[in-house]
Amino acid sequence: MGGGCVGNSFGVYNREPGVIADSLLFNNDNTVFAMRTVKIGDYTVEIYDAIDDLPMMRFHKYNKMLLVDAGIGSDLQDFDTHIEKAMRYARSKTPELAAIELDNMRQNVYFIQTGISPKHLAFAVLVKSINGNPCNDLSDDGLQKVVDMFGDVPIKDLTAQMEAVKKKIDEELQMYFPRLFDDATVKEYYDELRHRTMIMLDAIINGDTEDKRAEIDKITTMLLLYNRPVVFSGSDNMEIQYDKQFENMCLTISQHLHVPEPKKYTVLEYYNAFERIKELLKPRKGNKGGK
Numbered sequence: 049m050g051g052g053c054v055g056n057s058f059g060v061y062n063r064e065p066g067v068i069a070d071s072l073l074f075n076n077d078n079t080v081f082a083m084r085t086v087k088i089g090d091y092t093v094e095i096y097d098a099i100d101d102l103p104m105m106r107f108h109k110y111n112k113m114l115l116v117d118a119g120i121g122s123d124l125q126d127f128d129t130h131i132e133k134a135m136r137y138a139r140s141k142t143p144e145l146a147a148i149e150l151d152n153m154r155q156n157v158y159f160i161q162t163g164i165s166p167k168h169l170a171f172a173v174l175v176k177s178i179n180g181n182p183c184n185d186l187s188d189d190g191l192q193k194v195v196d197m198f199g200d201v202p203i204k205d206l207t208a209q210m211e212a213v214k215k216k217i218d219e220e221l222q223m224y225f226p227r228l229f230d231d232a233t234v235k236e237y238y239d240e241l242r243h244r245t246m247i248m249l250d251a252i253i254n255g256d257t258e259d260k261r262a263e264i265d266k267i268t269t270m271l272l273l274y275n276r277p278v279v280f281s282g283s284d285n286m287e288i289q290y291d292k293q294f295e296n297m298c299l300t301i302s303q304h305l306h307v308p309e310p311k312k313y314t315v316l317e318y319y320n321a322f323e324r325i326k327e328l329l330k331p332r333k334g335n336k337g338g339k
Contacts, residue, residue, distance in 0.1 A: 083095065083096060083097065083098065083101055083176065084097040084212075084213065084216075086209060088198055088201055088205065088206065088209060089198060089200055089201040089205075091178050091179055091197065091198070092178070092179050092180070093175055093177070093178055094175070094176040094177040094178075095174050095175055095176060095209075095213055096174045096175075096176055096213075097174065097212075097213045097216045097217060098216070098217075098220065099217060099220045099221060099224070099314065099315040099316040099319075100314055100315075100316040101314060102174070102217070102314060102315045103312070103313075103314060103315075104310075104311060104312075104313045104314060104315055104317070104318040105186070105311055105312075106173050106174065106186065107315045107318075108290075108294055109173045109186050109191075110170050110173040110174060111290075112287060112290055113166045113167070113169045113170035113173060113191075114166070114167070114170050115278070115286065115290075116166035116280065116287075117165075117166035117167040117170065118275075119152055119277065119278045119280060119286075120152050120155045120156050120159065120166065120280060121156050121159070121166075122156065122159040122160065122164060122165040122166055122167065122168075123160065123165075124160065126156050127153060127156050127157065127160065129272075130149050130150070130152060130153035130156055131153065132272060133146075133149045133272050133273060133277070134146045134149040134150050134153065136269050136272055136273060137149055137273065137277075140269075140273065145273075145276060145277055148277040148278075148279060149277050151279075151280075151281055152277060152278075152280060155280060155281070164192070165195070167210065168195045168198075168206070168210075169188070169191045169192065169195060170210075171195075171206070171209070171210040171213070172191040172192075172194035172195050173186060173191060174213055175194055178194070178197060217315075221315075221319070224316065224319070224320070225319050225320075225323065227323075228319060228322070228323075237271065237274055240267055240270060240271060241271060243267060244264060244267040244268065244271070247260055247263055247264055247267070248264060251264075297322075298310045298311055300325070301318075301321055301322075301325070304325050304328060304329075305321060305324065305325065307321075
């Protein structure tokens with residue numbers, strides 16, 4: 049299975065001078081960061097949903113599964129999207145990217161046939177325990193076993209849990225590390241999506257025209273091709289690149305902060321340390337070569 053980086057995987061955490069140990073973040077009675085315990089079907093499920101508790105190794109795997117879901121998908125809607133994108137790439141200035149889309153579509157068909165859902169696997173990564181039994185096997189097979197346990201749960205119920213957890217993690221990352229996780233490209237994408245919606249509404253209210261159809265099609269192409277397709281096959285696929293990047297980041301953490309085993313950090317510790325490293329490496333006034 050392929051994979052890749054969602055967000056910047058570089059960083060570590062050092063409590064000085066970041067968050068004070070007695071602050072809200074490190075208050076054990078703080079319910080904002082309490083781990084989520086929910087009922088899913090007949091199971092009592094404990095889920096990592098806070099960055100001060102979520103182990104970085106799990107977050108690393110979680111990100112890979114989300115990228116696979118974004119780039120390949122697992123259902124017929126994703127299959128149709130691949131076809132549409134491949135056709136539009138074939139008519140664009142970069143027709144060679146159509147081949148990558150078709151290759152990803154082939155992987156999508158495999159997922160559909162075998163019932164593999166990268167999105168569900170990403171959720172399984174965040175499951176700490178089921179009925180009190182720890183879920184520590186983060187291999188693809190181990191995660192699939194967790195997903196299979198929810199086989200009788202309605203998809204909409206499972207999706208609701210996944211979206212709630214993802215939303216909370218995303219909000220915390222944006223709140224504590226806005227320079228790393230506030231993505232201006234996302235805003236640009238939704239601005240264009242809003243523009244397209246307004247043109248479509250205007251066509252409904254005031255009548256359709258050739259110019260409006262051409263503008264809608266142009267924006268639709270831009271939205272579909274907004275992100276270049278990612279290569280998920282071969283010896284240098286995105287999963288391999290992502291894992292190598294993570295290993296290099298951990299080595300950098302150890303080198304600059306002189307700390308052992310940064311892989312055991314929580315997500316909060318990891319990214320806070322990344323910002324600490326950036327501060328340490330920032331040129332100081334009066335240094336040779338500085339302004």
